[in-house]
Amino acid sequence: MNVLIFYGLNTKVASAPPLGKFLNPTTGIWQNEMDETVNGEISINGLKETVSVHYDELLIPHVFAQNEEDLYRTQGYLTAKHRLWQMEFQTYAAAGRLSEIVGPDAIDYDRQQRRRGMVYGAEQALNKMQKDTETYKLVEAYRDGVNSYIGQLQTSDLPVEYKLLDYEPELWTTKKTALLLMYMTKMLAGYDSDLEYTNALRLFGKENFDLLFPDFFDVNDPVIPKDTDWSYIDIEMPEAPTEKMPLDSISETLDKPHPDNGSNNWAISGKKSATGNPILANDPHLGLNLPSIWLVMQLSTPNHNTMGATLPGALGVISGFNSNISWGVTNATRDVLDWYKIEFKDESRQTYKYNNRWREASLKIEEIKVRGGETFLDSVIYTHHGPVSYDRNFRYDENGRAGYAMKWIGHIGGNNQRTFMELNRATNYNDYTEALKHFIAPAQNFVFASKHGDIALWVQGLFPNKWKGQGKFLLDGSNPEHEWQSFIPMEFNAHTKNPERGFVSSANQHPVDESYPFYVFNDGYETYRNRVINEFLASKENITINDFKSLHNNNLNLKAAELLPYIFDHMEITSLNDEEKQIYSQIQAWDFKNEIDQVGPSIWDTWYDELYDMTWDEFDVEGTALDEPFNYQTIYLLKNRPEHRFMDILDTEKQENSRDLFLKSFKRAAQKLTNWKSKNGNYYWKDYKATYAGHLLQALPAFSRFDLPIGGGRSIVNATSENHGPSWRMIVEMSDPPRALGVYPGGQSGNPGSKYYDNMIDDWAAGNYYEMHFITNQIKDTKNMTTLTIKPSR
């Protein structure tokens, strides 16, 4: 009996931490009740010369090294010092190894990562990086820096999450940096709906499909302005083949990245700026997590001095500025993930059909180690297209002779690490374009501003040169004409420099208008944020940093503003009861701003959700994966095709039109709101939206922050929804030296026991910013800072 008690106190029982170990004050969580040490002297193995790290009041490290190798070695060390658990956990997730830490519940997730070829893609990228010896040397230095930190860790210093889950960190490898970049690539370029569209095409026919999912909306305010001249593009466009596409059916597709993953960025030229200096801004929209996705640092050598947001696990600054230029990224979505139907010769699946012959496939056996259980083995077949993600063992119920192979840009080795390192050192527009050459995926709209007065925007990624319609649906894996025939050369990617209108911007909208010669597939392009941003910038002169702050925090709900007036004009309100009348008058009084103290946004949100679901009830088909049409097109159809057959609700005898839908959905929404109100009090947007920043362990409440008082919402410039939004907000004025402001919903420390874990959240929610102390003179500019001196070990 006694032995059992010790077993319980020192070993994990199911998902509870081993309590004795966990609460022991000499080794357990009590040891984590502190902030990181940010002064004094330490030494790191392999360092060539002394490095000075100045910490400011936000715990941002300002690193001054004498050479590149020392710089990145130190970046690795410091990133591990502040965010070790996060770095490790994210790369375990990318590699499909979560079952090793948390047990069998993660097996399905891990299988998906393996079947997506996440590790395969990381290996390809690693191969590419290794060929670039200059960059690779630095990636190795980063790795060694991380491992120096891990090497000096005592059990008592382990981050809390290790103690909670009862495991220890393993050594960092260069492959893990590649995996971290794959993690971001999946987040931003891993979305597709090809199989869902194939199902929709089969169910509704081409005419309806094209109406519901048009290549261009009737309104377009593209990233690259409309009047851009494309005549310099003289390349041959591929022609669509005449054979039909396979019209298969699938019931459940792979988990997808968050559809709102996107961002805003913009820059104004000197002539539009009150000070005459260009100003640039960037706010990436990602999941609101703790620890934050970003870690702010200043990285400096005698040759370059840069500052901004970094990604724990990768080198350099990702969204930031240096002494000469600034840059930012938004997601440039395009369909770079396609599915090919594979026909195997027989059940052994050793060969598959291609170009009227049988081509050899290869087999990879994925070993998924499971904590407290048996290793799970998953056989994944690889074709020349890519891994056969869907097959008889996973979500595809055909006989053993078929499957779907994934062709993904993420599998083509890219050296985007080099792009960021070159941007960190870039001094002008030419350096910027040179840096972009290495960037393959995830495609981004790179905004640029320099102190010399240039502003620019480049839609950069490696894009397949597709025939019209290619990749919208499932493709035929045996037909060479269905392959990606070639790629668009970088110089033909859409871009603009110093446009007439005096500003550049992007908000995940359509990159171009119809005159662009290459085929660009609309996979849900933004149609609201971009118009609000462009209207704001076009209508003002003498723009200041404060204007940029208001734009970041702009809560105008353009979507509601474009539908509600139409509804108010057309909806029949005689049958509303008293409760409903009250709610109706509340929304009629709303000014279309998603502010925290308004009830209008909550009513709109609930109502629109009901309306949307009701409109697309045809998409609720048992056993068939389908994606409903985009919001913009939904609203377009409700207003312009009110009698279309899709307006009908299938379950009812009556043939509804859009007016009926408005009323029915309103009544349902009113009911929901009334219920909510009786349990929770009045539905002010702050309480209704209930924005939260969740800890990476599925928003463990003890380590998360809830009920953040911030407005905004989807398709609004302040794109903050329930658990998603501006994960970093940066504004940089290109004065000499540059002046930068930044903030993010979290804190520099990954330790929930530190006051720097979440200290910036309140300011972020309130729309405040912090001065980013860009140190140019180590003696003058470091007055209120502590210094950690890092020396080479003997």
Place this chain on the structure above:
Amino acid sequence: MIAGFVASFSITLKKAAVFFVPFFAILVFWSFYGLVLSSNNNFILAKRIASLLYLNGNPYLLVLVTGIIGGLAAGIAAILGKQLKTLNQTR
């Protein structure tokens, strides 16, 4: 735990004291140590861990639970030590 085991093996105590002396000793030691570490940091982590362990976010309760768990382990180890000692003596 080891301390409790060894101490009890070496120092003879009677009956209930075998359990309760080490129990209270470690309870006080662990509680006090945890309290000092945590109050230096304004109980930031203790409040979070207390809410994780269903203690309503009360850091003092966590301190107490910590003490009790440590005490229990020590007390039981001591009993084990005493039993072993008794076994030794009867040979």
